[in-house]
Amino acid sequence: MVLDDGIRGVRAALPCPVASSWEAGVVERGGMVEQSIEVEGVKVTLRATEPLAGVRADASPTLVPVVYLHVFEGDGRGVWERVGEGTRPPMALVAIEARSWDDDLTPWPAPPTFRGGTAYEGAAESQLGLLERAVMPKAEALLGQHGMGPSLSALAGYSLAGLFAAWAATRTDAFERVASVSGSLWYPGFAEYAAGNGPRPGVRRAYFSLGEAEPRTHNRAMRSVLEDTQRVAGAFERAGASTCFELNPGGHFTDEDLRCARAILWLLSDGHGAHVGAR
Numbered sequence: 001m002v003l004d005d006g007i008r009g010v011r012a013a014l015p016c017p018v019a020s021s022w023e024a025g026v027v028e029r030g031g032m033v034e035q036s037i038e039v040e041g042v043k044v045t046l047r048a049t050e051p052l053a054g055v056r057a058d059a060s061p062t063l064v065p066v067v068y069l070h071v072f073e074g075d076g077r078g079v080w081e082r083v084g085e086g087t088r089p090p091m092a093l094v095a096i097e098a099r100s101w102d103d104d105l106t107p108w109p110a111p112p113t114f115r116g117g118t119a120y121e122g123a124a125e126s127q128l129g130l131l132e133r134a135v136m137p138k139a140e141a142l143l144g145q146h147g148m149g150p151s152l153s154a155l156a157g158y159s160l161a162g163l164f165a166a167w168a169a170t171r172t173d174a175f176e177r178v179a180s181v182s183g184s185l186w187y188p189g190f191a192e193y194a195a196g197n198g199p200r201p202g203v204r205r206a207y208f209s210l211g212e213a214e215p216r217t218h219n220r221a222m223r224s225v226l227e228d229t230q231r232v233a234g235a236f237e238r239a240g241a242s243t244c245f246e247l248n249p250g251g252h253f254t255d256e257d258l259r260c261a262r263a264i265l266w267l268l269s270d271g272h273g274a275h276v277g278a279r
Contacts, residue, residue, distance in 0.1 A: 082261035
């Protein structure tokens, strides 16, 4: 992991290698599973690389990594397409459209950060309950209909969804890998919380990123985002999680799908060019 006090020169030495190709014998797939459903009023879209017919001699499912991704709007198609621009890895992506972005993904109440804005309600505990109680079982059931099951579960998100992913890692063992992509880790009290409440023991890998221009925001509440992200990443590393932190070119709204895809590919690798795939 690279933790810098500043951002000069970091772009040229990204510390989070992702693989350029997938292991022979595990990347050949059949079609693609795609299905949108509603779970307790929340839109959920599942996409997965479907195993070839007859690929397994027995009746056991093909196990693939499942990545859960909260999205502000849409169904995650852009991220799915960016992940698959090379050879698509064997995986499933479950996109969840939160009912209230500002409320469902924040861990506790906080005042508004924009003039004329509304306060954050801090309903993340309820959202995490929905995820574990209903969304994850439903997604796994859908995968089972196509001869697949989870080899591991990961949680990723951008902006406030990245905050949610980092917070959830301190609350549940449901996710072995988490990614906070341009995460809102400036959120009042979160860096301090993470310093005293590290990730759960089951969290093995954690990815953090920011746009290099994000700390230069005019919003006073968000100016500490670089230092806050470094503090949170450091807490995860000290807890024993394999941790990556990198800076990307641009600001907060630059290449959102690409940044998420890069995070996912890192989560699904072992950090040295090898990959977790179907089995």
